[in-house]
Amino acid sequence: MLELPNIPTLGLCSTLSSLAFFGVFACLWVGRRDETYFLHWAAGSLIYAAGVPSFNYLAHTPLQIGMLYGGLSASTLAVLTGVRRFDGRAPFRPWMLLPILASGLGYILPALAFSPDSAAPRIGGTFGSLLSMAIVGGALAFGRGSPPSRGRRIAGAALLAYIPGFLAAIAAEAVGGTATNMAALIPLVSDQVLLAVLNLGLIAMPGERAQAALREAALRDPLTGAWNRAGLAALAPRLLHSGTAVIALDVDHFKAINDRHGHAVGDRVLVAVAACAQAVVPEPEAGLVRLGGDEFVLLVSERSPAEARWLADEIRHAVARVDDLPARTISLGIAAVEPGETDFAAAIERADRSLYRAKAQGRDRAAA
Incomplete structure (x- = not known):
């Protein structure tokens, strides 16, 4: 037993x-x-x-x-x-x-x-x-x-x-x-x-x-908290699909801000730009990437061109409203991930071209 x-x-x-x-x-x-x-x-x-x-x-x-x-x-x-x-x-x-x-x-x-x-x-x-x-x-x-x-x-x-x-x-x-x-x-x-x-x-x-x-x-930029270039791939499972809006942005005349006010103030401007973009469209709905210097790209899931343009203007106005910083503006370029694309490179390149058009048109604006 x-x-x-x-x-x-x-x-x-x-x-x-x-x-x-x-x-x-x-x-x-x-x-x-x-x-x-x-x-x-x-x-x-x-x-x-x-x-x-x-x-x-x-x-x-x-x-x-x-x-x-x-x-x-x-x-x-x-x-x-x-x-x-x-x-x-x-x-x-x-x-x-x-x-x-x-x-x-x-x-x-x-x-x-x-x-x-x-x-x-x-x-x-x-x-x-x-x-x-x-x-x-x-x-x-x-x-x-x-x-x-x-x-x-x-x-x-x-x-x-x-x-x-x-x-x-x-x-x-x-x-x-x-x-x-x-x-x-x-x-x-x-x-x-x-x-x-x-x-x-x-x-x-x-x-x-x-x-x-x-x-x-x-995978993060230590200054702004945005994703860095290495972290861009981490956003792919969540945001790499057709229709994702890609908004490239940078600070107008950023070198002049650094030269006139010092790099510490320039860093504060970059932090403010990143904070404004992340406040307008927070994660996980979006991902903000700092490509280098004052260059950022914002990836936003499932936005039409009109919605992407509205978001770009919201970020531009939010950056201009930040107190206790030198006068600053940003320019933005808008594109989208196309069907069949396997990474963000082509969409970022298209958004970058749109950004240069915004610069050529007088800065402080968005172009698509």
Whole structure:
């Protein structure tokens, strides 16, 4: 006959693993005090580490056990509050109390209605834990983060992978036939693999974000924040299609501004031009590229020639309205990506020719 694993031993393993990850998250926070999401994940690990042995040694009444079930759900919700803090959002929302209450009351009410020793309370508490796993796992695995993160997806998948075990535990408790507490056994068995996967996924998230920031920094102009020539290719998946408007622009008599007011003032003018263009049509609808010096090109998805002309005039007027800078104007040339083009080069060349026509016509205007 197959001998089932020992629940206290499995519980000890889960406790030690959670304590280890609590230490990791706490140490990471000590080194990076502004990254408070580590505190949320550390708190979740500590709550779980304290809750698992408490079922065996501290809980004796339905209220105490119900509170422990609620605590286990709270430890799962701490994963989500940490991720929300990681994303720069408010970590706690009032609805997060619902799965915690569902876990606690899911045990307490059946225990009072039937018997604390019956399967019904354990089924109710387990269902509340399942609900927490589904909510948090679904939010991580299928929600949108910035930047996209494999670590986030891995952590979400680990939480969702608990669900079949919870369903099996509920079914085993409902069927009965064994003296073993299957509502405790099966989740603890799942812990031995999934707890590490969950926490390693969370640990990977800050590193992934740092790598994404470095990759993007290499593709951005450090002065204006616009894409550089190397970053132009990064815009292709989003903007390289027929009908994308291509607006070339530069500052009229920019060398004279530098010569008369100094390069620091010239840099401020470039920053203002980029800010105005990005304000008129922000990402991801558009992409602003600094080609070099005072030369920019703005790529705007799905704009008719008339709409592109209107946008060009809006940018020109916005640049002229900027205060605390020397008088400045810009000229713009308008073109579009044609069907069958595999890069932006030809469209930029056409927009550049239009820009020179605008210069020849007297500057401070747009030409197409």
